[in-house]
Amino acid sequence: MQMGETRVTSRIRIQCINKTDRQNPHERIKNVGGVNPDGSRWKQSVDHTIKEIENGVWEFYVEEKRTADVIVAVHNGHKYIKTKADGIQPDNLLSLPECP
Numbered sequence: 887m888q889m890g891e892t893r894v895t896s897r898i899r900i901q902c903i904n905k906t907d908r909q910n911p912h913e914r915i916k917n918v919g920g921v922n923p924d925g926s927r928w929k930q931s932v933d934h935t936i937k938e939i940e941n942g943v944w945e946f947y948v949e950e951k952r953t954a955d956v957i958v959a960v961h962n963g964h965k966y967i968k969t970k971a972d973g974i975q976p977d978n979l980l981s982l983p984e985c986p
Contacts, residue, residue: 897945900956902985904929913964918946919985929985936965948978 901920908914919929936958938944946956954969956979969978
């Protein structure tokens with residue numbers, strides 16, 4: 887990137903998740919997914935999603951009653967994702983349906 891250039895980060899909606907068998911809410915989400923503009927489905931790991939957020943590649947959000955941006959948080963040294971609207975637990979994400 888050169889001086890004067892601005893990076894435009896694309897936003898993508900998370901519409902579903904896959905959970906692990908762990909009870910800790912900070913370790914419950916394994917994958918996130920959604921639907922592309924062409925109607926095809928996408929799904930990727932939380933670790934990949936964290937890297938994309940941290941590197942500014944994508945901005946993720948959920949939309950239920952209102953839009954909430956997804957951010958990277960740390961609990962006891964473990965990185966996880968949650969929405970800005972959530973407290974310490976990723977409740978907005980955990981309430982999404984399971985991805986196929």
